[in-house]
Amino acid sequence: MPCDAILFDLDGTLLDSLKDLADAVHHALSLHGLPRRSLAEVRAFVGSGVRKLVERSAGFGPDDARYAPLFAAFQDYYAVHCGDATAPYPGIPELLAELKTRGFLLAVVSNKQDREVRALVERHFPGMFSATAGERPGIPRKPDPAPILNVIAELGTQRSRVIYVGDSDVDARTAANAGVPLTAVTWGYRSVEQLKEAGAERFIDSPQQLLELI
Helix, strand or coil: CCCCEEEECCECCCEECHHHHHHHHHHHHHHCCCCCCCHHHHHHHCCCCHHHHHHHHHCCCCCCCCHHHHHHHHHHHHHHHCCCCCEECCCHHHHHHHHHHCCCEEEEEEEEEHHHHHHHHHHHCCCCCCEEEEECCCCCCCCCCHHHHHHHHHHCCCHHHEEEEECCHHHHHHHHHHCCCEEEECCCCCCHHHHHHCCCCCEECCHHHHHHHC
16 A cells, blocks of 8 residues: 555544543533433544534523523533543554554544644644544534645645545545545444445554555
């Protein structure tokens, strides 16, 4: 797989952030008298950005007057606690270091809000990435191809020289929409069956296996 740049999703691919996301959801729901969600439910709800996560967890969206204060409660809590339990998956720091040594351009493309993306990347992977892209005003979220295409342009490379690594059905659709090959990880928030249904065809079971593909 000849390439000079590798783009990564963040949650479920590089970082296990599920507990911190679930804690923020539980805080917001409890604060507004809404029933808690199980960890399995929160796992199923992630992948499309925190606004959709809160909407799915609450069972109502922005058209409901309760949504804005609920989302604000989530944001306020997560901004402070997004790094409490979040940590890289085993082997990820070593993978990134090796890719960097080999001269690959590395980037993160996430549906997490941009400020949290930057904070977590700087905390866990300082100096590893040439570009990061989280949710920002005016740029559609994945599975729209815009976030990937913008990062490819920022890196100064071409789609034909890029691999995208992700863990979700959203990532599979994003890669297809952007016209770049996907390598799906099996340690993330979606099952292999769900990934296959979304169109994923190439899988890795450990970070080390990515090195064997490139």
